[in-house]
Amino acid sequence: AQTVTQSQPEMSVQEAETVTLSCTYDTSESDYYLFWYKQPPSRQMILVIRQEAYKQQNATENRFSVNFQKAAKSFSLKISDSQLGDAAMYFCAYRRLSNTGKLIFGQGTTLQVKP
Amino acid sequence: GAGVSQSPSNKVTEKGKDVELRCDPISGHTALYWYRQSLGQGLEFLIYFQGNSAPDKSGLPSDRFSAERTGGSVSTLTIQRTQQEDSAVYLCASSPRSSSSGSLSYEQYFGPGTRLTVT
Numbered sequence: 001a002q003t004v005t006q007s008q009p010e011m012s013v014q015e016a017e018t019v020t021l022s023c024t025y026d027t028s029e030s031d032y033y034l035f036w037y038k039q040p041p042s043r044q045m046i047l048v049i050r051q052e053a054y055k056q057q058n059a060t061e062n063r064f065s066v067n068f069q070k071a072a073k074s075f076s077l078k079i080s081d082s083q084l085g086d087a088a089m090y091f092c093a094y095r096r097l098s099n100t101g102k103l104i105f106g107q108g109t110t111l112q113v114k115p
Numbered sequence: 116g117a118g119v120s121q122s123p124s125n126k127v128t129e130k131g132k133d134v135e136l137r138c139d140p141i142s143g144h145t146a147l148y149w150y151r152q153s154l155g156q157g158l159e160f161l162i163y164f165q166g167n168s169a170p171d172k173s174g175l176p177s178d179r180f181s182a183e184r185t186g187g188s189v190s191t192l193t194i195q196r197t198q199q200e201d202s203a204v205y206l207c208a209s210s211p212r213s214s215s216s217g218s219l220s221y222e223q224y225f226g227p228g229t230r231l232t233v234t
Binding site: 033035042043044045046047050091095100101102103104105106107108 | 146148150157158159160163165171174204206208210221222223225226227228230
């Protein structure tokens with residue numbers, strides 16, 4: 001069975017600085033998707049960024065980028081130029097390429113942004 | 116356009132009562148998922164519907180939990196004889212088919228969830 005681990009329950013960053021959230025996963029499959037979701041206090045999960053495992057290039061979405069290390073099964077999220085609106089809980093998630101598409105989530109990391 | 120909606124937003128019930136949680140997916144989305152977010156278990160998959168196919172119920176924690184999806188649209192998650200450990204936020208998500216490949220899109224669109232408190 002696949003598992004996703006986020007070892008940082010809480011992180012904090014100064015506004016305008018850079019922060020990296022860690023995620024590791026375990027799978028025996030070679031093709032899959034990885035995601036980072038953001039959950040603000042409103043509870044609405046928002047997709048931040050995704051990575052297809054077959055792609056070697058790290059995904060980037062504006063201030064958000066990932067460091068995908070397939071052999072190490074590591075998938076960290078870097079947030080540059082942190083903004084107050086980035087404060088939220090962040091979840092790393094895994095999805096198999098086939099079957100139902102259900103997501104397997106990590107435990108989450110609460111990010112605090114200090115002004 | 117309208118996103119995924121869920122009702123009620125919050126629900127407080129007494130232990131032993133039955134509850135129904137509703138999810139309205141985005142129009143045209145063929146796939147629908149229920150997840151549960153609790154302090155002890157984190158975010159976990161419950162059930163998945165795809166068109167007219169048999170649902171994937173592999174994540175339902177007990178036979179007190181059931182769900183249905185009528186007409187390929189609205190879904191209801193029912194919890195019978197609620198227990199205190201059922202207290203959680205129940206999230207619904209929907210997903211379209213990829214317009215290019217026809218396979219299931221990678222992206223799931225989440226609703227705001229229902230916070231269930233069992234007293």
